[in-house]
Amino acid sequence: MPDNDGERLTLLAFEQLQAPATATSITTIDVNSETAERMELLERELTATRESLQATVEELETSNEELQSTNEELMSSNEELQSSNEELQSVNEELNTVNAEYQEKIDILNRLNADLDNMAQAVSAGTVFVDEKMLLTRFSPDATHIFRLRDSDLGRPLDDLAHTLLYPELIADLNGTLTDGNRVEKEVRGINGLHYFVRMLPYSVPSSSAKGAVITFMDVTALHEVSRLQHIIDSLSEHIAVLNSDGVITLINTAWRKFAQDNGDTFLAHSGPGMNYLEVCKDIHEPPDDPTALAAQRGVRDVLHGRVDHFSLEYPCHSPTEQRWFVMHVSAVGGEQPGAVVSHVNITEWRKLAAGVVA
Numbered sequence: 001m002p003d004n005d006g007e008r009l010t011l012l013a014f015e016q017l018q019a020p021a022t023a024t025s026i027t028t029i030d031v032n033s034e035t036a037e038r039m040e041l042l043e044r045e046l047t048a049t050r051e052s053l054q055a056t057v058e059e060l061e062t063s064n065e066e067l068q069s070t071n072e073e074l075m076s077s078n079e080e081l082q083s084s085n086e087e088l089q090s091v092n093e094e095l096n097t098v099n100a101e102y103q104e105k106i107d108i109l110n111r112l113n114a115d116l117d118n119m120a121q122a123v124s125a126g127t128v129f130v131d132e133k134m135l136l137t138r139f140s141p142d143a144t145h146i147f148r149l150r151d152s153d154l155g156r157p158l159d160d161l162a163h164t165l166l167y168p169e170l171i172a173d174l175n176g177t178l179t180d181g182n183r184v185e186k187e188v189r190g191i192n193g194l195h196y197f198v199r200m201l202p203y204s205v206p207s208s209s210a211k212g213a214v215i216t217f218m219d220v221t222a223l224h225e226v227s228r229l230q231h232i233i234d235s236l237s238e239h240i241a242v243l244n245s246d247g248v249i250t251l252i253n254t255a256w257r258k259f260a261q262d263n264g265d266t267f268l269a270h271s272g273p274g275m276n277y278l279e280v281c282k283d284i285h286e287p288p289d290d291p292t293a294l295a296a297q298r299g300v301r302d303v304l305h306g307r308v309d310h311f312s313l314e315y316p317c318h319s320p321t322e323q324r325w326f327v328m329h330v331s332a333v334g335g336e337q338p339g340a341v342v343s344h345v346n347i348t349e350w351r352k353l354a355a356g357v358v359a
Contacts, residue, residue, distance in 0.1 A: 126217035195224040239344040247278045
């Protein structure tokens with residue numbers, strides 16, 4: 001085609017040609033043969049369809065049986081699950097029961113620990129617990145006055161801890177208690193001047209192989225001072241008795257005891273500790289309304305009631321074999337337990353000497 005505005009174009013055309021004439025022919029068809037072939041083909045297809053259907057039915061029956069077996073297995077599993085669920089419920093109930101028992105035991109243990117702590121505080125005795133390796137397992141608050149203890153010291157060896165006791169055999173005695181089960185009891189002194197009664201006892205944990213020892217430190221400084229006071233007054237030649245605020249004898253010395261025993265009161269039934277000294281004053285004079293006895297009673301009462309601080313009385317106390325004279329001194333005792341100290345001084349020799357000088 002001619003160029004159009006500088007663009008080259010091409011025309012493509014399709015034309016139909018006239019088909020050549022064909023000769024008309026008539027074909028003869030055998031209907032019976034065609035019918036027979038067609039029926040044979042249909043029968044084959046029907047047979048194949050039946051076989052396929054039979055196979056499908058068999059597969060379905062097999063699948064149904066498998067489904068039934070699976071269903072039975074599922075039912076059996078469900079029964080097992082139900083049985084397991086019942087067992088789990090039973091186990092859960094048992095666990096709840098055991099938990100309740102454990103909780104009760106924990107409560108009992110907490111109460112025991114509280115009772116143990118309160119008892120240790122009430123007794124006011126330093127207490128230390130160690131295991132079989134002498135490792136610190138427990139201690140009471142009063143033990144901190146003896147050992148330099150803190151809560152962080154639990155689990156440390158006891159021999160690593162400093163203490164205020166003059167007791168070099170402490171660890172050796174403790175080792176003997178742990179290994180041989182020896183019970184140790186002794187009185188020791190501290191560097192602070194206090195005195196302690198130390199007791200070591202072994203112990204074992206029931207239903208366990210664990211064992212250990214408990215050490216108690218009882219402050220007996222007051223008892224030691226009383227014993228020291230007893231030794232002091234026993235060393236005096238005067239007959240001395242200590243009275244409480246009611247006039248009851250609480251302490252006597254050796255001279256008092258010996259005088260009572262030498263004068264018929266062998267077992268101190270009338271002039272020993274526990275007897276009222278006011279009654280003793282009345283009984284040692286005959287008759288009971290003797291002016292000397294009444295003066296002694298009155299003087300002791302005045303000191304006990306705080307009306308006077310000191311009272312003295314000279315009186316005769318003759319025996320069947322000799323004449324004797326004594327001077328009784330009564331002095332008040334203050335403090336938390338008020339009372340009085342009564343002393344009797346034998347002045348027989350002084351009187352005889354004075355009588356000889358006068359003659």
